[in-house]
Amino acid sequence: MLSESVIEELLRDAPMREHLVQTAWPxxxxxxxxxxxxxxxDAGHNFVPTWLAALAMEDDAAIVRYWAAKSAYLKAPIDNAATGVMRDFELMFAPTPEESRLYDKVKNDECELVRIRTERGVGSSYETLTEEPQVRRLALIRVHSRTNSRAFFEWLGHAIDEGVPDLELAECTSEFLALPAISWTFLRTSDDFIDGFDAYGAGQEIRAGWDAAKKxxxxxxxxxARQLPLKMGLTTIGIDEQASMPERVLAELLWRSGHEASLGALSQLxxxxxxxxSEHVLKALERVDQVQSFDAEAIADDQARRALNQTRSVLNTILLVKQKVVELSSQLEAAKQDEPRRRGGFFGR
Known part of the structure; x- marks a missing residue:
């Protein structure tokens, strides 16, 4: 890894950066x-310049090529079938020769994960994921240019009906929920919505997620159940609906009640x-109570230990001060006894 001083000199945002990086790269x-x-x-708002992407795409390490391709601005070739306004639009944003070579390099890479980067934004629906192999599903979820929670959760419902394996859908969902844009979405509060329509749309997103969870x-x-919020925008998953969830979902919600006050009503119900x-749900609540009881006892024990350690520390300080006082008293007494002799001076001896 490069040191901070080397990074500062090598990657300073100035014309020499490209030449220095190309010189150091081999x-x-x-x-x-x-x-x-x-x-x-990071400095370029999640994009790298074409020269760096082209340099990295020549690397022998597939992970380096992937890392560059995921942040490269890849422009697809012009659609020659386009006419009229669309043709003018295509020409306006036509890729440069360097950008075209980069796109072809990524599209024809020997590593599938690198090639998938050219499929970013292909289509606006997650429905195409159903027929894909699992690795491609995960990769496409990560590179999808439009992170639409409602569309994803609705796809989950359809995929369940189509018989996509449960574990594979769980992995896809974990990948989707880990996307930074989605993590931020689920942290929004009532003050973060632009208007009522925005709040309504946000509510429909979690509604689609909980509907998928039910089946x-x-x-x-x-x-x-572990990650979906129970309230967002204009939608709230109320206590009655929570209580009617499948037992696995209900058990997970009870686990959440241990650290989410809003779920206290559910555990009380x-x-x-x-x-x-069901017995499964009751056992889940029992385990939650045991953990909370253990936590309470652990906190009490920790507080007792802290108090004891604090008492010992105070006692040690008192003993140390007492020792210093004794030492100072002894020094003062010796000084008093020596005072008459010192007053006599040289001629008083």
Missing amino acids: DLSVESRLQIIQIIS AGPALQGVL VRSHPERF
């Missing part, structure tokens, strides 16, 4: 090449009416 490790690509990408297999139910719930 002698850099894979880790340092990835580091350079990432730093320049999903256990693995997918676990992923959705299960305690008050155990006859309404």
Whole structure:
């Protein structure tokens, strides 16, 4: 890895940067090449210049090529079938010769994960994922240019009906929910919505997610129940709907109740009416109570230890001060005894 001082000199945003990087590149490790690509990408709003992408696409390491391709601005060739306004639009944004060569290089790479980067934004629907192999599903979810939660969750519902394996859908969902744009979306509060329509749309997103959870297999139910918010925009998954969820979902919600105050009503409902719930759900609540009890005991023990350690520390300080006082008293007493002799001076001896 490159040091901060080397990075500052090598990657300074100035015309010499390109020449320095090209000069250093052959002698850099894979880790340092990835580091350079990432730093320049972060500084360029998640894009790298064409010269760097072209340089990295010549690398022997597939991960370096992938890292460059994921941040490269790839322009597809002009659609020669386009006419009229669309033809003018295509010509206006036509790729340069360098951009065309880069696109072809990525599209024809020997590594499929690199080639998939040219499929970014192909289509606006997740429905095409159903027939894809699992690795391609995961890769396409990561590169999809439009992160539409509602469309993704609706695809989950269709994929369940089509018989896509539960574990594969759980992996796809984990990949989707880990996208930074999605993570941010689920953290929005009522103050973050532009207007009522925006809030309504956000609510429909989580509604689609919870609808998928109701008919999903256990693995997918676990992923959705652990991560989906219960309230967003104009939609709230109320206590009655929570209580009617499948038992795997309900069990996960009870686990969340241990650290989410908004789910306290659900755990209280299960305690008050155990006859309404399955043994699996009741055991889940019992485990939550055990963990919370253990946590409470652990906190109490920790507080007791802290208090004891603090008492010992205070006692040690008192003993140290007492020792210093004794030492100072002894020194003062010796000084008093020596005072008459010192007053006599040389001639008083």
